[in-house]
Amino acid sequence: MTKTLLAALATTTALAATPSLAQDQDRTGWPExxxxxxxxxxxxxxxxxxxxxxxxxxxxxxxxxxxxxxxxxxxxxxxxxxxxxxxxxxxxxxxxxxxxxxxxxxxxxxxxxxxxxxxxQTPFSVTALSSSGITSIADIPAGSRIGFGPAGSTSDTYFPAMMDELGVEYERRNGGWDDLGGQLQDGLLDVVAFAVGIPVPAVSQLEVQTDVNIIEFTEEEQAQIIDAFPVSAFEIPAETYTTLEAPARSVAMWxxxxxxxxxxxxxxxxxxxxxxxxxxxxxxxxxxxxxxxxxxxxxxxxxxxxxxxxxxxxxxxxxxxxxxxxxxxx
Structure with a gap:
């Protein structure tokens, strides 16, 4: 494999002034x-x-x-x-x-x-604009454009297969979460399927700018997914998002x-x-x-x-x- 870091540096480098931990520890072989x-x-x-x-x-x-x-x-x-x-x-x-x-x-x-x-844990959750009328997995129309996150991500690896398992027909789209959130808001996507730790920053930002539906799985859908994939039952707490009025049924992976x-x-x-x-x-x-x-x-x-x-x-x-x-x- 080519030893090249494939993505650009994302954050400013944290240069420590005075290390407060492990000052007296043997640092032989530690990286700079x-x-x-x-x-x-x-x-x-x-x-x-x-x-x-x-x-x-x-x-x-x-x-x-x-x-x-x-x-x-x-x-x-x-x-x-x-x-x-x-x-x-x-x-x-x-x-x-x-x-x-x-x-x-x-x-x-x-x-x-x-x-x-x-x-x-990473919960798997689905978000759509309230204006779409999509309030459940069963509501997702055939051929809907669904954003599954970056190619090769946990979401992109498992969520399409979960949608297949639940009988959803879709057009698969990939991209960064900020970009997909923007596409959802602009009407370029119908649904975004998030597999990200909560609260998802992109969803929190969407809530500020527009009305969204955070869609939970039914008990039957949750059981079907747990049976088919390496996930466990999970509830997204109501306080995670202002949109939620009650916990949302989901599945999650550590x-x-x-x-x-x-x-x-x-x-x-x-x-x-x-x-x-x-x-x-x-x-x-x-x-x-x-x-x-x-x-x-x-x-x-x-x-x-x-x-x-x-x-x-x-x-x-x-x-x-x-x-x-x-x-x-x-």
């Missing part, structure tokens, strides 16, 4: 700078990833920032090849990548990307931060400590970080743990991580 692969602007991966990149850079005194990417599949590839130190992925794309089914490099088992901490497995244990341990030791600051970055808590370490059933991260969770969360789930270069 790092990037975090996120996703498109307007999505939760971008906001969340930019925030924790800057937080880690500030606390550890290392230059770091986020990078716009195509999302979980590309992040697995970038981290596996060492083109990015860190990334963010969803468990479905992670499993596909480990099995050699990543469309970026078919047949390549991407086993150099290690889990380092739990992020949050997200984890990942790292190049060859990075020093002490570096990864320090990174995890920064993120997991101050949940209030993480929630200040994005509300989805309410799920970035130590109790959720066990939601990773797919990726090998980086040894430095495993040690942190074993020491601070009483995690019982099986030996065969901890990465070993041997």
């Amino acid at each position: 700078s790092f990037t975090v692969g996120t996703a498109s602007q307007g999505g939760t991966f971008f906001v969340y990833g930019s925030g924790w990149a800057n937080l880690v850079a500030e606390e550890l005194g290392i230059s770091g920032g986020a990078e716009v990417t195509g999302g979980p599949m590309q992040n697995m590839a970038l981290v596996h090849t060492g083109d990015a130190a860190f990334g963010m992925t969803t468990m479905g794309p992670a499993a596909e990548s480990l099995a050699g089914n990543n469309p970026i490099a078919p047949g390549l088992a991407m086993d150099n990307a290690c889990a380092i901490f739990p992020m949050y 997200n984890f931060a990942i790292a190049d497995c060859s990075l020093p244990d002490s570096f990864i341990n320090a990174v995890v400590d920064v993120v997991m030791s101050d949940n209030e600051r993480m929630v200040g970055i994005h509300q989805a970080a309410t799920e970035t808590v130590v109790e959720n370490w066990d939601k990773n059933t797919v990726l090998p743990w980086h040894p430095g991260a495993a040690a942190w969770f074993e020491e601070n969360a009483g995690a019982d991580i099986a030996d065969d789930m901890i990465y070993s270069a041997n």
Whole structure:
């Protein structure tokens, strides 16, 4: 694979003034700078990833920032090849990548990307303009133009198949979340199918500018999707959006931060400590970080743990991580 970072740098680099953490720690082998692969602007991966990149850079005194990417599949590839130190992925794309089914490099088992901490669940939700009259999945007319997010993203990987499962006929469109939200508002799309941490910035912006319908699955649709895909039941809380008057029935998939497995244990341990030791600051970055808590370490059933991260969770969360789930270069 060409070792080229495929997307432009997204955020200003966070240059730390005085590192407040791990000052006395052995920094042998630590990188001088790092990037975090996120996703498109307007999505939760971008906001969340930019925030924790800057937080880690500030606390550890290392230059770091986020990078716009195509999302979980590309992040697995970038981290596996060492083109990015860190990334963010969803468990479905992670499993596909480990099995050699990543469309970026078919047949390549991407086993150099290690889990380092739990992020949050990604709900699958559908948004349409109120003026469209679409209030349910069954209301979506045949041939509707549906935006599924960036090509290769979690949404683009799973949501079209979910729509197929539910019998929806559609024209498939791809793009960044901000762009798709704008197209929906301008009448160029009929529906946007979001698989992004909540609140989705693009949906929150739409609510300010126009009337939207946030469409939930019926109980039967939810059960049908859970039976067919690696997701679990989820409810989008009513307080997530001003449009919602009650929780919205959905499904969701877990997200984890990942790292190049060859990075020093002490570096990864320090990174995890920064993120997991101050949940209030993480929630200040994005509300989805309410799920970035130590109790959720066990939601990773797919990726090998980086040894430095495993040690942190074993020491601070009483995690019982099986030996065969901890990465070993041997």
